[in-house]
Amino acid sequence: xxxSSENQRVLFGAGxxxxxxxxxxxxxxxxALILSTPPQSSSALDIAADLGGxxxxxxxxxxxxxxxxxxxxxxxxxxxxxxxxVVAVGGGSTTGLGKAIALRTGLPQIVIPTTYAGxxxxxxxxxxxxGVKTTLTDKKVLPDVVLYDPELVVTLPVGMxxxxxxxxxxxxxxxxYARDKDADSTNLAIGxxxxxxxxxxxxxxxPDDIAAxxxxxxxxxxxxxxxxxxxxxxxxKLCHTLGGTFDLSHAxxxxxxxxxxxxxxxxxxxxxxxxxxDLLDGSSPGLALWxxxxxxxxxxxxxxxxxxxxxxxxxxxxxxxKPYWNPREITAEGIRELLQNAWDGTAPIH
Numbered sequence: 001x002x003x004s005s006e007n008q009r010v011l012f013g014a015g016x017x018x019x020x021x022x023x024x025x026x027x028x029x030x031x032a033l034i035l036s037t038p039p040q041s042s043s044a045l046d047i048a049a050d051l052g053g054x055x056x057x058x059x060x061x062x063x064x065x066x067x068x069x070x071x072x073x074x075x076x077x078x079x080x081x082x083x084x085x086v087v088a089v090g091g092g093s094t095t096g097l098g099k100a101i102a103l104r105t106g107l108p109q110i111v112i113p114t115t116y117a118g119x120x121x122x123x124x125x126x127x128x129x130x131g132v133k134t135t136l137t138d139k140k141v142l143p144d145v146v147l148y149d150p151e152l153v154v155t156l157p158v159g160m161x162x163x164x165x166x167x168x169x170x171x172x173x174x175x176x177y178a179r180d181k182d183a184d185s186t187n188l189a190i191g192x193x194x195x196x197x198x199x200x201x202x203x204x205x206x207p208d209d210i211a212a213x214x215x216x217x218x219x220x221x222x223x224x225x226x227x228x229x230x231x232x233x234x235x236x237k238l239c240h241t242l243g244g245t246f247d248l249s250h251a252x253x254x255x256x257x258x259x260x261x262x263x264x265x266x267x268x269x270x271x272x273x274x275x276x277x278d279l280l281d282g283s284s285p286g287l288a289l290w291x292x293x294x295x296x297x298x299x300x301x302x303x304x305x306x307x308x309x310x311x312x313x314x315x316x317x318x319x320x321x322k323p324y325w326n327p328r329e330i331t332a333e334g335i336r337e338l339l340q341n342a343w344d345g346t347a348p349i350h
Contacts, residue, residue, distance in 0.1 A: 008121070009145045010221060014210055017112050017149040020047065024054050024085060027108045027144060031056035033083035035074070035097050037063065040090045040114065043152075047089050047112065056081045062088075064250055065128040065243055066096035075104050083107065088143070091115030091164065092250060099125040099141035109143040114153060115164040116196075116216060117251070118171055118224025120146045126240065133244025142228070148221065150213035158207055161216075162296045165196050166255035168220045170235055171227035173262055173289070177272040177327045178230035188226045190275050195219030197279045200296060233326040235261035238339070241319045242307065252305045255298045256345075259290035260338050263348030268328035286348040301345025312339050 011019070024032050033056045036044035041060035048055040059077050063070050074097055078086065085108040088098035096119060098109045103125060111120040123142040126135045156164070172189035175181060199215035206212070238261060239253045263286025266273045273285040280288035290300075299305055307315075316336045324330075341348060 007139065007144075008142060010121075010148070011146070012148045012150075012214060012217060012221075014151050014214070015149060016147045017047070017152060018050065020087065020110065020112070020147065021051055021054055023110055023145045023147065024051065024087075027085055027110075029085040029108060030054055031082055031084045032087045032110070033078050033081060033085070034058045035062055035086055035088045035094050035101075036060045036090050037093050040094070043114070044089050047087065051087075056083045062090065062094040062097040064093050065133055065247070066093065066100055066126060068100075068127055068129040071097060071100035071104070071127070074101055078105065078107065085110065087112065088120075089114065092117030092119045092167075095119045095143070096125060096127075098143065100127060102143075103138060103141050106140065110145040110147065111143045112147045112149065112152065113217070113220065115156060115160065115251075116153075116168040116220035116223075117164060118168045118220045118227060121221050121224030122228030124228060128244050131245055133240045135240070146221070148214075148217040150210050150217055153213050153217065154208045154210065156207075158204060159297075160251070161203060161207070162200070162293075162298045163249075163251035163255045165200055165216060165219070166258060166293060166296075166298060167251040168223040169193055169196050169289075170239075170254045170258045171223040171232070173258065173273070173276060173285075174232045174235050175226040175230050176275060177233070177265060177269045179233075179325050179327075180230050185226050185229045188222050188229070190279075192219045192222030192226065193276065193279055195222065197292070204296065231325065233324065234265060234328075234330065237324055237326075238315075238319055238335075241315055242302070245315065245318050246307055246311060248302070248305055248307060252299050253302070255293060256300060256302055256305070257342050259286045259293060260342045260348050262286040262289055264334065264338050265326065265328050272327075284349075290347050302339070302343040304345070307343060309343060312336065312343060315339055
């Protein structure tokens with residue numbers, strides 16, 4: 001089954017990855033370079049084998065936060081093998097590499113997601129250089145084709161399933177109060193949140209439930225698509241700061257910070273965030289997200305993923321370094337308290 005968004009072809013369904021050769025040919029291409037992270041190189045090799053003569057080989061050095069030195073190496077490799085398109089197999093790290101290559105070369109992209117990162121649905125690229133992560137928006141980095149195959153996320157470990165899903169939900173949560181939101185973006189955000197709220201408990205009970213996995217992929221697409229339509233605010237700024245400066249796990253950081261950032265902003269825009277309460281347990285939005293994450297056994301504190309308490313002052317300083325829009329006024333004291341609570345893992349009820 002297919003859907004569509006502006007300038008992008010999107011297909012869902014068990015086994016849809018096997019239509020890759022048709023999609024490569026549809027783009028007018030014949031030498032696809034398969035991208036992956038090192039741990040997913042075997043999956044990339046399988047995809048390359050399926051493509052046969054349409055494959056230009058595998059580049060399996062994609063890394064978290066899309067470091068620019070890896071992107072430059074990948075571009076050089078793509079040129080050496082005369083690649084005319086790239087196929088990213090994996091999560092946000094691999095998709096980011098595909099986007100970075102496309103930005104530099106103009107090559108078409110196909111993405112086969114194996115997580116719920118959602119970046120495949122956006123024209124946004126985040127890159128890290130010198131310990132600083134920056135983002136850009138450019139239509140050149142929006143993938144041309146996305147193949148959502150639930151068979152590929154059935155084996156996604158439960159822990160990664162949860163953090164990746166909460167990462168996706170963060171896009172939709174912040175879209176609810178985005179400065180440039182409209183009725184369509186709000187409906188898309190609520191739809192993405194609903195898909196995850198309904199399907200994640202089923203995935204936890206039965207990780208091989210294809211129907212539930214497909215529903216989570218639909219949630220990932222909706223959450224990613226809304227990220228590409230509206231601007232983000234405090235939550236994403238904090239996660240980029242923590243990820244780029246301290247090299248923390250992208251998905252884990254989103255999962256931990258989300259309830260606290262939403263709690264911070266609900267003080268200013270409670271009605272805009274009410275859909276979160278309605279979809280979850282009816283408590284305040286930040287607390288509802290915290291309880292949802294806890295029930296799913298998600299990571300709950302920044303200290304548990306490697307951030308030391310003495311880094312919180314530095315994180316606050318970096319987060320305040322460049323002014324950005326947020327529905328609630330941002331102060332050093334407020335951000336420092338938010339980060340402390342996220343570091344401790346306490347419920348956001350202060």
